[in-house]
Amino acid sequence: MAATQSEIPTAPAAAPxxxxxxxxxxxxxxxxLILAHRLSEWCGHGPVLEQDLALANIALDLLGEARxxxxxxxxxxxxxxxxxxxxxxxxxxxxxxxxxxEQPNGDFAHTIVRQFLFDNxxxxxxxxxxxxxxxxLAAIAEKSVKEAAYHLKWSSEWLIRLGDGTPESRQHLDKxxxxxWRFAGELTxxxxxxxxxxxxxxxxxxxxxxPAMQAHAAHVLAEATVPLPAAPFAQQGGKSGRHSEHLGxxxxxxxxxxxxxxxxxW
Numbered sequence: 001m002a003a004t005q006s007e008i009p010t011a012p013a014a015a016p017x018x019x020x021x022x023x024x025x026x027x028x029x030x031x032x033l034i035l036a037h038r039l040s041e042w043c044g045h046g047p048v049l050e051q052d053l054a055l056a057n058i059a060l061d062l063l064g065e066a067r068x069x070x071x072x073x074x075x076x077x078x079x080x081x082x083x084x085x086x087x088x089x090x091x092x093x094x095x096x097x098x099x100x101x102e103q104p105n106g107d108f109a110h111t112i113v114r115q116f117l118f119d120n121x122x123x124x125x126x127x128x129x130x131x132x133x134x135x136x137l138a139a140i141a142e143k144s145v146k147e148a149a150y151h152l153k154w155s156s157e158w159l160i161r162l163g164d165g166t167p168e169s170r171q172h173l174d175k176x177x178x179x180x181w182r183f184a185g186e187l188t189x190x191x192x193x194x195x196x197x198x199x200x201x202x203x204x205x206x207x208x209x210x211p212a213m214q215a216h217a218a219h220v221l222a223e224a225t226v227p228l229p230a231a232p233f234a235q236q237g238g239k240s241g242r243h244s245e246h247l248g249x250x251x252x253x254x255x256x257x258x259x260x261x262x263x264x265x266w
Contacts, residue, residue, distance in 0.1 A: 019076040021134060021202060023193055026086065027096035027239060029069030033087060034247070035101040035118060036062035037254050039111075047108050054154060058115070061147040068140045088258035092247045099238035100183035102247045109162055109172035113180045116155040116220070120213050121187040123148040128204035156220045163224025177229055185234025188213070194239075 039059035046052025070083035100118060105111045126148050129141035162173040188206040197203035221228050
């Protein structure tokens with residue numbers, strides 16, 4: 001007997017497509033979260049108490065920024081996931097942070113160089129995002145750019161202090177620059193997703209950020225008596241989910257409590 005119309009199985013309704021801004025906001029969230037966690041590893045281990053607290057405060061600023069992005073990303077996705085789901089229940093290949101921020105702390109000079117490279121990009125990006133067409137993203141940027149300005153000032157002053165300090169501090173700084181400078185290029189090299197959003201006017205052109213970034217870097221390095229490094233081959237992949245081995249270890253620690261005790265609340 002032929003089935004009636006009501007008996008014919010139908011395919012489940014397709015989930016609503018996520019807003020095109022979702023992957024970008026998620027990328028911004030991942031970047032701030034991963035760097036915040038790296039900086040939190042300094043808590044109790046800073047070279048002096050004042051800088052121990054400064055590192056912890058920068059980590060808290062970035063964590064607050066990450067929360068704002070994750071909350072917005074969850075709304076844009078519209079799949080019922082929360083900020084905690086996005087932060088704690090994704091695998092390493094699903095993260096879209098650039099490789100720079102997942103690099104280990106190393107010594108204090110390594111942390112300063114990593115922070116300076118990120119801050120120089122982060123501050124100038126937020127300056128442009130705060131006048132962008134998406135009101136929610138602009139509001140997050142407007143709040144965060146004030147903190148990012150302090151972060152850039154702090155890391156710039158320390159880079160100068162290490163470069164124009166003692167022979168030992170200069171040796172550590174030179175080694176850190178040689179190790180980390182190659183990761184800076186990924187920050188301003190757009191992925192296909194970023195290029196599409198730039199064409200739509202939803203993301204600033206990274207090329208437009210470069211003159212101010214390069215001018216600031218040149219000024220700080222001159223004050224530090226450090227020659228401007230030649231632009232090396234840019235290590236890339238993090239923004240596309242291809243990460244170094246360091247991210248897996250970081251996430252194992254970051255996500256341990258939530259994965260061991262799902263749904264745990266304070």
